[in-house]
């Protein structure tokens with residue numbers, strides 16, 4: 001679907017996957033006006049196909065568009081576009097358990113010009129799709145994380161809350177540092193004090209305080225510098241449904257290390273569309289390193305994972321109407 005100043009949205013079409021020819025002076029190539037989303041369609045037990053919370057992704061897409069001075073696509077149009085594409089590609093939705101059809105909606109500035117005084121006046125919104133295997137085909141493996149004190153992902157007033165390409169471009173160098181340190185993933189801290197835990201490279205974080213039925217499931221509060229994950233939001237609801245206390249808090253790296261040492265923080269996990277839920281097994285920074293709990297996937301982490309995946313794959317009741325059926 002195209003957007004042109006003065007004309008609005010027009011020229012919606014479904015077409016075979018193909019390259020997008022571009023003039024070398026296309027604005028997105030120079031100034032990075034680009035936003036995207038990621039969501040999944042899952043095969044249901046009766047053979048039908050359903051997409052997990054596309055309206056929530058549509059709303060976040062609007063939030064990203066506002067921050068990047070781009071036109072807002074109506075949520076109904078976003079969902080309708082997903083309906084059309086997935087209906088066309090139904091045969092590509094895998095039939096096995098945790099496998100899915102990954103959907104990637106995105107929008108970028110297509111105006112040709114090198115001026116920087118105003119946003120582009122032409123945009124293209126597209127969705128592409130690709131079958132995705134189970135994230136852990138050989139069993140759940142906890143990840144090791146590196147606390148990034150050198151680089152920050154987002155600063156107050158910046159684009160941290162938006163899902164824009166540039167945020168990820170700026171993250172590669174920190175991810176490479178994490179890899180050099182022998183860790184799987186980077187954990188971002190706040191830009192000011194470099195001690196408040198924000199999120200991971202492509203996932204939000206959760207901490208389990210206490211054990212058993214009295215455990216509280218807490219996640220860093222949305223401060224404007226982290227991405228409001230749809231999985232994060234869904235888990236606040238699911239944890240509540242299961243009877244756990246939930247909270248959105250500020251948590252520092254010292255709180256984490258201390259809580260880990262005194263046994264009050266027993267499980268930590270990351271959550272996002274791609275991996276759904278990934279346990280965090282160990283932590284490393286420039287001046288500290290610790291194993292989370294016993295380093296193995298925790299009981300509450302696995303229970304939440306089972307519930308959420310169960311809703312997505314249609315084996316657990318969808319109490320909140322999150323699964324959007326494709327006709």
Ligand code: PMP
Pocket residue numbers: 038199200201202203204227228229230231232271272273274
């Ligand atoms: N944080 C970042 C930086 C991400 O890229 C993602 C993936 N979209 C998430 C968190 C998790 O968001 P969601 O649950 O909507 O996939």
